[in-house]
Amino acid sequence: QLQLVESGGGSVQAGGSLRLSCVASGDVRRHYFMAWFRQSPGKERQWLAVITNSATASDVWDSVRGRFTISADTAKNEVNLQMNNLESEDTGIYFCAADTDRSAVIMGRGRYWGQGTQVTVSS
DSSP: OEEEEEEOOEEEETTOOEEEEEEEEESTTSOOEEEEEEEOTTSOOEEEEEEETTSSOEEEOTTTBTTEEEEEETTTTEEEEEEOSOOGGGOEEEEEEEESOHHHHHTTOOSEEOOOEEEEEEO
């Protein structure tokens, strides 16, 4: 079992930055793929980035690459999403997810999910 708690959301103006964090607790000794998703109003949940909890491999959705960076702090069991040059289209609820299966977590079928953190970008 794994518990995920996100934080760091808030309201910013377009062009601003936010850093989201997802702290994992529970069975953190296993190897997990941890991902960030965004649920924007009226849209399906979108995968944004994935990283191993050992921070050995990562990937970012092409549409946000260059603005969003995913990282992991293995000592803190924490995965972060640095978001720069935010746009109004980035508004939504951001979720952290985890699974031992990379394909499952990227496709939104990960076993473990956080409650989400709201990001609002005003233009």
